[in-house]
Amino acid sequence: MNAGYVVRRVLQFLIVLWAAATINFILPRLAPGNPVRDRLVSQASQGGPLQDGIEEMVRSYNKQFGLDKPLYVQYVLYLQHVATLDFGYSIANYPNRVMTMIGRTLPWTVGLLLVSLVISFTLGTLLGALVTWSRASKVFRVLIGPAMALSAVPQFLLGLILLFLFAILATVFPLSGGYSIGAIPNFSMPFMLDMMRHAFLPGLSIVLTGIGFWALGMRGMMITTKGEDYINFAEAKGLRDRRIFFSYAIRNAILPQVTGFAINLGTIISGVVIVEVIFGYPGMGSLLFNAISGSDYFLIYGIVYVTVLVIGLATLIVDLLYPILDPRITYRRA
Amino acid sequence: MTGLPTDLLEAPSIPAPELTIFRERTPTEAIAAFCRRNPQTVIGLAMIATLLLIGIVGPLFVNTNDADPLSALPAQSPSRTYPLGTDDQGRDLLAAMVAGLPDTLRIGFLAGAIGLGIGIILGFLSGYLGGPVDAVVRIAVDTLLTIPGLLILITIAASIKTFISVNTMALVIASLAWRQPTRIIRAQVLTMRERAYVQVARRSGMNTLEIIGRELLPNLFPFLAASFVGAVFGAILFSIGLEALGLGPQNQPTLGMTIYWSLRFGALLRGMWWWWMPPIVVLVVLFFGLLLLTIGLDEIANPRLRRTA
Amino acid sequence: MTAGTRPKDSRQAETLRVEGLRVYYHTPRGAVRAVDGVSFTLKPHERLGFVGESGSGKTTIAMALIRLIKSPGKIEGGHIYLGETDLLSLSDERMRQLRLADIAMVTQGAMNSLNPVKRVREQVIDALEDHGERITRQEMDERITELFRRVGLKSEVAQMFPHELSGGMKQRVVIAIAISMRPKVIIADEPTSALDVVVQRQIMETLREVQDDLGASIILIGHDMGLMAQFVTRLGVMYAGKLAELGSVNDLFDAPLHPYTQLLIASLPSLAQKGGLQGIPGVTPSLLDKPSGCPFRTRCPRAFDRCSAEEPQLREIQPDHWVACHLY
Numbered sequence: 001m002n003a004g005y006v007v008r009r010v011l012q013f014l015i016v017l018w019a020a021a022t023i024n025f026i027l028p029r030l031a032p033g034n035p036v037r038d039r040l041v042s043q044a045s046q047g048g049p050l051q052d053g054i055e056e057m058v059r060s061y062n063k064q065f066g067l068d069k070p071l072y073v074q075y076v077l078y079l080q081h082v083a084t085l086d087f088g089y090s091i092a093n094y095p096n097r098v099m100t101m102i103g104r105t106l107p108w109t110v111g112l113l114l115v116s117l118v119i120s121f122t123l124g125t126l127l128g129a130l131v132t133w134s135r136a137s138k139v140f141r142v143l144i145g146p147a148m149a150l151s152a153v154p155q156f157l158l159g160l161i162l163l164f165l166f167a168i169l170a171t172v173f174p175l176s177g178g179y180s181i182g183a184i185p186n187f188s189m190p191f192m193l194d195m196m197r198h199a200f201l202p203g204l205s206i207v208l209t210g211i212g213f214w215a216l217g218m219r220g221m222m223i224t225t226k227g228e229d230y231i232n233f234a235e236a237k238g239l240r241d242r243r244i245f246f247s248y249a250i251r252n253a254i255l256p257q258v259t260g261f262a263i264n265l266g267t268i269i270s271g272v273v274i275v276e277v278i279f280g281y282p283g284m285g286s287l288l289f290n291a292i293s294g295s296d297y298f299l300i301y302g303i304v305y306v307t308v309l310v311i312g313l314a315t316l317i318v319d320l321l322y323p324i325l326d327p328r329i330t331y332r333r334a
Numbered sequence: 335m336t337g338l339p340t341d342l343l344e345a346p347s348i349p350a351p352e353l354t355i356f357r358e359r360t361p362t363e364a365i366a367a368f369c370r371r372n373p374q375t376v377i378g379l380a381m382i383a384t385l386l387l388i389g390i391v392g393p394l395f396v397n398t399n400d401a402d403p404l405s406a407l408p409a410q411s412p413s414r415t416y417p418l419g420t421d422d423q424g425r426d427l428l429a430a431m432v433a434g435l436p437d438t439l440r441i442g443f444l445a446g447a448i449g450l451g452i453g454i455i456l457g458f459l460s461g462y463l464g465g466p467v468d469a470v471v472r473i474a475v476d477t478l479l480t481i482p483g484l485l486i487l488i489t490i491a492a493s494i495k496t497f498i499s500v501n502t503m504a505l506v507i508a509s510l511a512w513r514q515p516t517r518i519i520r521a522q523v524l525t526m527r528e529r530a531y532v533q534v535a536r537r538s539g540m541n542t543l544e545i546i547g548r549e550l551l552p553n554l555f556p557f558l559a560a561s562f563v564g565a566v567f568g569a570i571l572f573s574i575g576l577e578a579l580g581l582g583p584q585n586q587p588t589l590g591m592t593i594y595w596s597l598r599f600g601a602l603l604r605g606m607w608w609w610w611m612p613p614i615v616v617l618v619v620l621f622f623g624l625l626l627l628t629i630g631l632d633e634i635a636n637p638r639l640r641r642t643a
Numbered sequence: 644m645t646a647g648t649r650p651k652d653s654r655q656a657e658t659l660r661v662e663g664l665r666v667y668y669h670t671p672r673g674a675v676r677a678v679d680g681v682s683f684t685l686k687p688h689e690r691l692g693f694v695g696e697s698g699s700g701k702t703t704i705a706m707a708l709i710r711l712i713k714s715p716g717k718i719e720g721g722h723i724y725l726g727e728t729d730l731l732s733l734s735d736e737r738m739r740q741l742r743l744a745d746i747a748m749v750t751q752g753a754m755n756s757l758n759p760v761k762r763v764r765e766q767v768i769d770a771l772e773d774h775g776e777r778i779t780r781q782e783m784d785e786r787i788t789e790l791f792r793r794v795g796l797k798s799e800v801a802q803m804f805p806h807e808l809s810g811g812m813k814q815r816v817v818i819a820i821a822i823s824m825r826p827k828v829i830i831a832d833e834p835t836s837a838l839d840v841v842v843q844r845q846i847m848e849t850l851r852e853v854q855d856d857l858g859a860s861i862i863l864i865g866h867d868m869g870l871m872a873q874f875v876t877r878l879g880v881m882y883a884g885k886l887a888e889l890g891s892v893n894d895l896f897d898a899p900l901h902p903y904t905q906l907l908i909a910s911l912p913s914l915a916q917k918g919g920l921q922g923i924p925g926v927t928p929s930l931l932d933k934p935s936g937c938p939f940r941t942r943c944p945r946a947f948d949r950c951s952a953e954e955p956q957l958r959e960i961q962p963d964h965w966v967a968c969h970l971y
Binding site: 012015016019020023024027148149151152153154156157160161163164168175216263266269270271273274277278289292293295297300301304307308311312315 | 485490602629
């Protein structure tokens with residue numbers, strides 16, 4: 001792997017971050033009026049014990065982003081804050097800072113995502129590959145139909161159905177939350193089990209919808225790969241079928257599949273946001289939902305930005321690991 | 335060469351035999367063969383057509399004004415007068431479905447069409463002209479594709495929450511719907527640009543617009559169709575996502591908003607399945623139909639994926 | 644007589660004996676008869692070539708010999724005797740074991756015949772492993788070095804990835820793999836089409852040396868008559884899925900019997916005579932809907948009534964010179 005490739009990819013990552021931040025900056029200001037300011041003012045006018053704090057916040061907001069400052073100064077200040085991940089205070093949850101709230105919920109989302117993605121990607125890719133292989137059992141061809149059908153449905157819709165079936169009709173799984181009410185998060189076994197019980201249905205909706213998607217992609221790649229000359233020669237060499245399947249076919253077909261993984265990561269994570277809302281799972285998704293309901297703009301921007309950051313980072317890591325999979329990459333312009 | 339009689343090199347004197355000309359299929363046979371080979375497109379189209387029909391014909395049978403709140407007693411389970419029951423605000427849910435379905439479809443088709451339109455323009459210009467134009471477009475699309483669309487849309491929608499109508503939603507979604515079509519079309523144009531028939535057209539003096547219009551576009555048609563369906567699929571997906579978070583038209587009973595309201599009012603826990611289930615069913619049918627159509631069109635565009643007889 | 648073997652008394656000195664091989668491709672519009680009744684023998688140490696236009700069936704024969712015909716193609720009938728065994732009667736697993744060990748193939752398009760993500764040495768080793776060879780890593784490396792030396796490759800090549808090699812080098816790797824288990828038969832399907840003339844010659848030289856070393860027989864498939872003439876000892880001319888003529892190279896070039904062969908040879912440019920390039924008028928017939936009688940009659944300058952009525956059989960007109968033509 002040469003340095004040029006790494007530099008280029010990291011640069012791309014930074015550009016994406018910058019673009020996301022800029023979009024976050026421009027969009028609210030395009031709306032008629034200044035919704036952020038209005039929100040702050042309306043919060044301030046409600047009175048109550050946090051009154052002083054809110055007024056302080058309004059003042060500091062005006063100082064930093066006040067309308068009297070020219071736009072580009074506002075922009076530069078904004079970028080500075082974004083670079084340090086300082087999104088200020090949460091309007092609706094004052095005096096909590098945005099980053100503190102995000103920090104509390106991020107691990108839950110990452111945990112759910114990591115496990116679900118790994119399972120759905122592995123199972124889906126294998127299924128897609130097996131479906132195309134003439135020597136493999138025909139049962140997979142039957143399985144892929146329902147899998148693909150499920151992949152058409154947005155994750156949260158499937159989540160709703162699963163919730164209804166397994167938490168309401170049959171009370172196998174809990175209705176919502178990340179853990180039972182009253183339980184104190186720790187690393188003990190009972191808590192872990194409780195957590196898994198709560199994460200099961202959300203995870204299942206992600207996995208079931210994901211399998212069909214990955215299977216469809218892999219199926220296409222495998223069909224293309226199967227027609228390649230090196231598969232033909234591998235057979236002419238008298239290689240065992242299993243070896244051809246894994247070391248020759250999958251090993252090559254998985255390359256575009258991994259690229260597809262990186263590209264679709266963003267969409268999948270966006271979907272998970274809504275899934276969390278459905279299940280009341282204490283991750284970034286639920287936090288975002290509450291933020292939207294409460295018009296807590298700072299929190300919204302913070303969450304969106306951090307999500308873009310995480311996705312960008314994950315994509316970057318996948319891209320940097322890619323040359324390990326494909327030895328040709330170092331010699332080509334990425 | 336050695337001792338070769340020259341009379342061998344004259345044209346043969348025996349007339350060529352009649353070649354069997356394969357009988358052209360009648361239109362019915364062609365359609366039947368197509369259905370057998372590519373059932374996905376047909377079934378997908380059928381599903382979507384049915385939904386469209388419900389949307390168009392429905393209002394003739396159901397009074398869509400009953401979709402407004404306070405049209406009926408709230409929280410009724412399904413009965414003969416109200417086949418899909420009513421919600422907490424007194425909406426006749428069957429009317430809401432009939433009124434909301436066209437709205438959801440409209441958002442999808444509008445956003446998809448705008449997205450495709452922009453995609454065609456940018457994709458062709460970028461792919462065909464190359465150079466700096468291509469570089470700019472490519473970087474823009476790649477960057478924007480990495481940023482998850484839903485999140486941007488959430489930011490936008492959250493900022494204009496009170497102003498969202500069906501058409502505004504379509505526009506908001508369209509602002510991102512052009513990314514994938516541009517990418518796909520650009521890639522195709524790049525491949526086609528170097529093909530022989532384009533070189534020939536160029537040499538025979540056609541200008542850029544002519545070449546795009548008369549040579550490239552017709553050959554791209556399957557891809558355009560597939561891109562359009564994909565764009566509509568994505569747009570509806572986005573719209574449902576936004577609506578589930580409450581970021582849709584506040585006063586229209588689009589399918590997503592109905593689900594949102596039902597969850598807000600705890601319909602799940604209260605067993606009011608008639609509130610949230612029908613929209614889900616319709617959405618599932620819609621998504622299945624679009625997915626099948628996408629797969630079917632993919633097979634037409636890329637014959638290698640076709641099943642052999 | 645057990646199934647899958649042939650009577651012991653018939654010509655033991657043959658390495659390979661093909662009888663009435665038929666391979667059809669089943670399309671929605673009917674069966675394309677890619678190979679329609681081909682018979683020939685291959686003797687030990689022999690170099691047998693097959694020439695023909697595209698679509699004449701020569702590559703299909705190669706694939707059929709190692710039983711790699713894929714759907715919608717199917718071997719419809721005939722026998723392929725490798726020694727005593729009819730390859731067409733073997734189980735899939737047994738056939739897999741025979742591939743490379745007894746009958747090896749050097750494929751067309753070596754540009755892409757090697758797995759892009761695995762190093763060259765792994766691709767030599769995995770074949771040996773799957774054929775049951777259990778030897779230590781050191782022995783393996785020694786063996787590879789020796790193999791590569793035979794085909795004119797340095798041992799460093801083993802550590803490389805395919806994309807780091809030139810076309811000629813890749814083809815040599817393919818040849819090295821093909822001979823790694825000392826097969827009795829090597830089938831080379833257009834091994835040099837994608838290479839430039841200089842490398843072509845080198846590769847053919849390598850093939851010849853390798854064959855001498857092993858004492859194997861080679862079947863060479865191609866469309867370049869000139870190349871054929873320089874390399875093979877016996878030549879078969881394919882047309883529309885059938886053998887038109889089969890005989891020693893000298894016989895064929897000195898006194899070609901079949902009109903098609905005569906036209907083919909006439910079309911070769913010669914340094915001795917100057918003149919326009921001669922082609923063969925007409926087009927190959929559809930293999931889907933073959934004309935009755937002799938498939939070549941539509942383009943044959945010497946066709947007569949019998950040619951459209953009756954299909955000519957391949958018969959030995961002179962010692963080891965076979966023709967399928969009613970003129971004889």
